[in-house]
Amino acid sequence: MNFYKDHYDVIVVGGALAGLSAALQLADKGKDVLVLERHNLPGGVATSFVRGGIEIEAALHEMMYIGAKDNRQKVGVFFDQLGIDIDWLRVPEAYHASLPGLEVTLHPGMEQFSREVDAAVPGTYEKVKRLMDLCATVYDSVNELSIHPMSKPQMLLKHAAFVKTAGYSTKEVLDTFDLPQKALDLIAPYWIYVGSGFSDLPFTIYAVLMGEYIGNGSYIPRKFSHEMSLKMAEKAEEMGVQIEYRQHVDKILVKDGQACGVRTARGDEISADYVICSAYPNKVYTSMIEPAEAVPAGAIKMVNGRRISLTAFSVILILDKPAEELNIKDYSIFRGTTMDTDKIYDELKGLGPYSYLTCICHNYGNPDATPEGTCSFSITVLPRVDGWKTVTADEYDRVKHQVAKQLIDDMSAYFGVNLLDHVLEIVIETPMTVAHYTGMWNGCIYGYAHTMEDHIVARLQTEEEEKFIGHLEFSGAHQISGDGMGPAVVNGRKAAKNVLDTMAKEAQ
Ligand SMILES: Cc1cc2nc3c(=O)[nH]c(=O)nc-3n(C[C@H](O)[C@H](O)[C@H](O)COP(=O)(O)OP(=O)(O)OC[C@H]3O[C@@H](n4cnc5c(N)ncnc54)[C@H](O)[C@@H]3O)c2cc1C
Structure with a gap:
């Protein structure tokens, strides 16, 4: 037919x-x-x-x-x-940043975010707020220019901050703010959502990221x-x-x-x-x-x-207790041993161990995400496709379980709770899962x-x-x-x- x-x-x-x-x-x-x-x-x-x-x-x-x-x-x-x-449900926080010597939860809203960074790293409010304002201005320009393209002289008049920063990397622009390392660490975590280290990430992209996620907050469907x-x-x-x-x-x-x-x-x-x-x-x-x-x-x-960008490796756990009872306190956790984005980007070319993890507990954004008395917790790394392209069919099962185990062990150590003792369901999504399911080139979820x-x-x-x-x-x-x-x-x-x-x- x-x-x-x-x-x-x-x-x-x-x-x-x-x-x-x-x-x-x-x-x-x-x-x-x-x-x-x-x-x-x-x-x-x-x-x-x-x-x-x-x-x-x-x-x-x-x-x-x-x-x-x-x-x-x-x-x-x-x-x-x-x-x-x-x-739509509003995600309650921007993220919890967990780094050596830093455990800080930050919320959306440029003012609140700047105040919270200042509370963790005193004396930084003025600089962080100025940086966030710059991000918001560049973000507004990008939004307007994507709908109403204009000539360069017009752009110079109306979108000076955009023009001034457009040719520079995130690192170059952040350096001009002369922020202490701890404050830089706190404002960096979202970089992984666009997948380039700060030396190679155009500031415009970082500004859009912060302008939207911190300026307007993020959402999930119920x-x-x-x-x-x-x-x-x-x-x-x-x-x-x-x-x-x-x-x-x-x-x-x-x-x-x-x-x-x-x-x-x-x-x-x-x-x-x-x-x-x-x-x-x-x-x-x-x-x-x-x-x-x-x-x-x-x-x-x-x-x-x-250059093909990042792929995803995710362990999704359904656990047999409410999140608080497992010491899981946040919707979103970015956890690393460093926030040196260039160094982490380099590490992502391999098959682990991975030190920069992004975790989500959906129940904090959506209390009905799982049945009462349980919670959902996912641990994700966003590796480059390079390493995963080399995994043979024979090695696949071993590599998949090895990486999943590392991620679960790391977060278990962080919470002081062996998550494996509480698993009702476990799902492991690999770059191969993404490639097979969607046909995305090399399992890349991030395009170029x-x-x-x-x-x-x-x-x-x-x-x-x-x-x-x-x-x-x-x-x-x-x-x-x-x-x-x-x-x-x-x-x-x-x-x-x-x-x-x-x-x-x-x-x-
Ligand atoms: C683990 C993970 C976590 C993520 N987290 C987030 C997040 O928190 N926030 C966020 O914004 N994004 C996130 N993303 C990325 C986001 O999901 C994708 O960027 C987005 O959904 C891509 O949508 P798409 O329409 O471009 O393509 P895809 O979802 O890749 O869909 C392509 C579609 O085309 C179909 N198709 C392909 N080839 C053919 C063909 N030849 N014939 C017919 N059909 C075909 C496929 O079956 C598929 O339905 C995540 C992705 C993953 C894998």
Whole structure:
């Protein structure tokens, strides 16, 4: 049975956050859209699963760009405007930083955050507040410039702080504040969410991170990230989008330099004016374009020239006692033996032991996350893909259990409680799990690394040159807004906007 129409305006490959956002945006403008998702449910890693009768969040620690009900940020606004009613819970704290000689819990809100750093490292309030204000200003500029690009002279007038700091690394800008090391350690932990050490991380990216997470706080859906994926898919279908599950797209068909449809693994050829693809450009340009000769050499150079960013290794535990009884006191813990981000980045190229861990106890953000008397606690490291690419099938099981054991032992020692004595359920997600489940290139969840040589400002300038095949757009962590669930929504909308702009231009 063929359940497809003869032709669509747009085919979206991948029904996760980025793909669904693109579909929603296009349907909102009356376009005829088909979403093809290889799994039997939407969301990609924004999902949950059940073990021993308990629903478990697969990925989400905290989400950016939502904002409070009376101060919605761009993704929150998008959902509200489309009537996608998600029960958002505000994450109660920014994080607890646990470093040698430092045990400090910090909260969102620039003023409160600066006061709390000052309480831990007296005499730093003025400098930290000035730094946070700079982050907020740069963040506002990035938000405005991403919607209203302007000439350089205009930018100099209106966005001086952005222009002044844009060419500098986070380390270079932080150095100008002359903060004591302990204060620097306290304001650093979120760096891992963007995956480059401070010497190589453009300050603009750090400013966006702090502007959003500290300025506006972060959120989680009450019924896990699956609530968001499911409601987006339901709304898309309500708006006329056709979503077909269990349909793996093998090939993107190209004619006269333009995408014109796809072929699925079961052999259906489906025609469309445009294709939006969630798979990494690395995968698309090396094995998905038909005919292969339609891939220009520049496309291969581009993907080879980019550095693939971080992947994820996560141990998720469901424990048999409430969190307080196990000495777990915070929603989010960043724990390390050092906060030297460059050093940690170097360590992440291997297979452990890993010293920088990020832990989440969902019950502190969502008291109903697990049945009464139990709690959920996850320990995550975000390694580079390099080490994990070398693991053979024979070694996989041993390496997986060795790394998981190290993470559990480290956190057990920290809490003074052997977590293994309290396990009801244990799930280990590795880079291989991510790669198999979503098809992400090398299991990378972060797209292309933000570096001083290849950063968002430069990428914006080469964006047009990097459209190697007409009528083909990409959406996902590998695109301009980068990694994470909030950015995935922004990237999906951007891909849809590019399609709508091209449609309008070609109609003239
Ligand atoms: C352990 C872990 C923790 C994380 N924590 C956070 C967090 O706290 N906050 C945050 O914001 N982000 C977090 N992330 C990252 C975030 O989940 C992702 O960046 C985001 O969900 C990516 O969404 P996406 O739509 O780009 O792609 P994906 O979720 O990768 O989805 C791609 C989709 O495309 C489908 N697909 C791929 N190829 C094909 C094909 N050929 N045919 C058909 N379908 C195809 C896949 O099945 C999948 O559904 C985490 C990720 C992991 C793994």
